[in-house]
Amino acid sequence: MGGPIGFGIMGCAEIARKLCRAIGIAPNATVVAVGSRSPDKARKFIADNGLPATTRVHGSYEALLDDPDVEAVYVPLPTSLHAHWVIAAAGKGKHVLVEKPPALNTAELDRILEVCQINDVQIMDGTMWMHHPRTAKMRDLLSDPNLFGQVKRTNSIFCFNGSPDFLQNDIRVKPDLDGLGALGDAGWYCISSILWANDYDLPKTAIAFPNPVKNEAGVVLSCDASLHWEDGRVATFHCSFLANLTMDLTIIGSKGTLHLNDFIIPFEESSANITFASDSLLNDAVTAWATLSQKHVVSTDLPQEALMVTEFSRLVSEIKESGSKPDYKWPTISRKTQVVLDAVKASIDSGSKPVQIVF
CATH class of the missing domain: 3.40.50.720 (NAD(P)-binding Rossmann-like Domain)
Known part of the structure; x- marks a missing residue:
């Protein structure tokens, strides 16, 4: 080479x-x-x-x-x-x-x-985050039918508290520069994680929650939405420039649950954790958990x-x-994420009406 x-x-x-x-x-x-x-x-x-x-x-x-x-x-x-x-x-x-x-x-x-x-x-x-070896380990866990089962619910959150200067001057709050605002910046990560968790099977409907926060120029500073599949799967996400730094991802299956608290940027550059539980039960007295989550640590020689x-x-x-x-894998993933983002934006613009997602 x-x-x-x-x-x-x-x-x-x-x-x-x-x-x-x-x-x-x-x-x-x-x-x-x-x-x-x-x-x-x-x-x-x-x-x-x-x-x-x-x-x-x-x-x-x-x-x-x-x-x-x-x-x-x-x-x-x-x-x-x-x-x-x-x-x-x-x-x-x-x-x-x-x-x-x-x-x-x-x-x-x-x-x-x-x-x-x-x-x-x-x-x-x-x-x-998709290139971190933790992501491949997560896929292994989700793909095990005996440990995780089928995806039922996904929840993704990315928010950070923008400074007054950020909220006034950053390109991400300017309609002529990055008019998608928090939806395009933070929401892209949320949508990408939801699609990844569902193996890129696109939802059928997007519904934005009422009353997104916008600045005077009409750029979204904070919003929420839900995504719905015909088989009953549901995902929700929250993206915002107005709340404390949070990068949570929760994927709930019929048999297992996976949690990340740093899914976009790991807490540490050289290693990242996954919290995973399977067949969770409470004790007989219903006073504590009988089965505890396991922590998987994935190390990497190079940052993501x-x-x-x-x-x-x-x-x-x-x-x-x-x-x-x-390799058309990567642009296909980009396009699916963009299609869902478009649907969420259309729902925001319509006052939270359901919008059909068509690839």
Whole structure:
């Protein structure tokens, strides 16, 4: 196989610092260039993140895409800019790791995916928790019919208490930059975890809870919704910029229950816990639990964001070196998540009417 995949970072957003570190840690990736509308800002980003002095500075995103050593781009731009720049990157044959949500709606995402497919470009969104080895261990537990049974109920929560400055100035509260607000930012994680728990079997209906909190510009700051399957399965989620930092995921089966309290970012970088119970019972006196939950600890040598970069770069290398086709698993997951997000937004906009989900 060839050398590491050369990444260009498109923009100097705060989240790009985390991915810059991840690319540096990943064994098969390296940052070769940073593009910004401000060359000085790009130079400062390179210096602040300890990148080599040889890292090229580009004073425009177009110049970054024209760099022949840039094989893949990381796009941490506001969601409203994703379609333009991801399509531009794919048109130049650059593979794309894009922040979530990848688009403002499914129609926009379909345009992105079509161009990526035409140009044999790998695309993946930046949902990092799915690449942690804990996620694979969770799948093993949920797949055991004797321990877990069938999924019955899923509940997912991601919220954090945004500062006054965040609520006033962050791009995630601006309708022209990230108009999906808390639903697009925090809600994406909730929906992705629910779909993962249900093995990507899409629900049939989405119903937003009444009275979501919006700012003066109409951007959602906090909302809740329920998802419903025809066989009786139900999921609920809460996403918010207005409550204490919480990252809970609960998956209840006919025989078992799985709990996470840090499903998006583990409490510790090198290991993560799963709380799992099966055939739970109370004691004869009904004063205590007769069967206690078990804690599974999953260790990792690389943080989840570096594992994501490693997997993405592996796929790019296979396309580059072996002529493989892009793996459509990841964009399919992105599209299913976007479809459900669209339905929840439509329910919010309609005053909490049920919305049918069509893939």
